[in-house]
Amino acid sequence: MNKALHTQTNFDRLNLLIDASILAVVFFLPLSLDIATTFLVTGSLIWFGKMLISRTWELGRLPFDHILALLILFGTLSIAASPDRFFSFYNYGHLMGRYVLLYYLVSHNVKSFEQIKRLVGALLASAVIVSLYGFYQYILGVDANSFEWVDAQQFPDLKVRVFSTLQNPNLLAGFLVTIIAIAIGLGLQLTAGDQKVSMLALVMVLGGCLVLTYSRGAWVSLAVVIGAYGILYDRRILWLLLVGPAVMLCFSEVSSRIVSIFHPTDTSSTLRLALWHSTLAMIGDNPFSGIGWGAYWLVYPQYDFFINDESTVIFHAHNMYLHLAAETGLPGLGAFVAFMYCHAHTAARLLRESHPAWVHGLLTGLVVAILGLAVSGLTDHILFSIQLSMLAWLLFAVVIAVKQAEVGIQTKNSYNVQQEKNIVERNT
Secondary structure (H helix, E strand, O other): OHHHHHHHHHHHHHHHHHHHHHHHHHHHOOOOHHHHHHHHHHHHHHHHHHHHHHOOOOOOOOOOHHHHHHHHHHHHHHHHHOOOHHHHHHHHHHHHHHHHHHHHHHHHHOOOHHHHHHHHHHHHHHHHHHHHHHHHHHHHOOEOHHHOOOOOOOOOOOOEOOOOOOOOHHHHHHHHHHHHHHHHHHHHHOOOHHHHHHHHHHHHHHHHHHHHHOOHHHHHHHHHHHHHHHHHOOHHHHHHHHHHHHHHOOOHHHHHHHHHHHOOOOHHHHHHHHHHHHHHHHHHHOOOOOOOOOOHHHHHHHHOOOOOOOOOOOOOOOOHHHHHHHHHHHHHHHHHHHHHHHHHHHHHHHOOOOOOHHHHHHHHHHHHHHHHHHHHOOOOOHHHOHHHHHHHHHHHHHHHHHHHHHHHHHHHHHHHHHHHHHHHHHHO
């Protein structure tokens, strides 16, 4: 008996270490990719070690394993079409391995609402730090022209664009829109007044930093997020689609960027259109096999109809859907879109169940956040960033974690009901 108790205590300690590793991954993900990766590997090794010690294989089937298998298959097959197979093979294993490992680590080890609450708290806390550092950059001054992030002739007043810990203003903006979507969902469902105020303050901090990125695509995504909440929760929220831009138009740098959304004449917009033209040509020549995972920058010079400069390296198509179709073929694109849709649809279905208010808010936030990522993919490819791709896979895993936590509660309740029936039968 003592031996069994000692073994269980050791397993409990391992579970705590795995849980701590997951929280560390989530917290450091937008702050430092290297640190997040270290904790991802550490947590995974502890998890696999636990399975070896217990001789129990914990990798049970998840709802969308079959779609994930297709996504992995099409990505693997695309390597054969790459002009540099070794690079594509290394890049594919390095990135897809990381995403799948995070997905399974979270899905199989986050099993309760309490764990999910801690995970979300770590993500929100990290987002605050990211935003505060963005404000620090704005005060310090980050020359947007030196990074070639702005057409100086089109936007002469725009001197500073913040990027915080995410290398690029558009990547920071994509991260902020995703977290804002989740924060709004939580804020609308929280009942305590102080909690609502705290969440409102968080949204304002994140939103203020988002404005300072001057990312037009992210602003459009945020408008979609607000529109979605207006439809799903309260139509009065839709007034923000008028009030927000009206306030932003009072600032010259912001107003010029907003107007350019409807009249895109700057070099950034022109380049995007040219890249889409080139990418469509790639897809037309390689509709099924693709050009190879991660090989866009290698193949682009053959389809360069605009820049005509061999020294210029273009890493992605500034459109998530075109980029995925180009590199992994239309089947690869279809598998990823299906994977994304199934998780959003599952979160939407879970909204029909009876949950604590914050869980309902989280699920709504997850649906809207995934929608925001889908919309942003029309004008950019922020998932080209390893950090933001890991964030997307983390959100998918959280959907599965909520589903499994709900199943666990239902199973426990059914067990308790059966136990009560057995006691009544024995007494009678």
